[in-house]
Amino acid sequence: MPADAPTPPDVSQDSCGAGKLMYLKGKDQAVLQDLGLPGNTRVLAPDTFYTQDALPDRLNINTDEAGIITRIWCG
Numbered sequence: 001m002p003a004d005a006p007t008p009p010d011v012s013q014d015s016c017g018a019g020k021l022m023y024l025k026g027k028d029q030a031v032l033q034d035l036g037l038p039g040n041t042r043v044l045a046p047d048t049f050y051t052q053d054a055l056p057d058r059l060n061i062n063t064d065e066a067g068i069i070t071r072i073w074c075g
Helices: 018-024 029-034
Strands: 042-044 059-063 069-074
Touching: 018 059, 018 069, 029 059, 029 069
Parallel strands: 042 059
Antiparallel strands: 059 069
């Protein structure tokens, strides 16, 4: 990467707190209601359209057709 190139955002599991929520994978999305998640959290059902801009502090939670949490990630 050239010296003047911008540093890509850190979208690691810890940049938005996703790492500490991995225990939710496989659970119904109803468990999210009482967690007090950050305001910039996105819950993404299948076929949901969403922007693909990477925000390191944004929490994303994917669910399947039945509302089961399948992925938790930052970006």
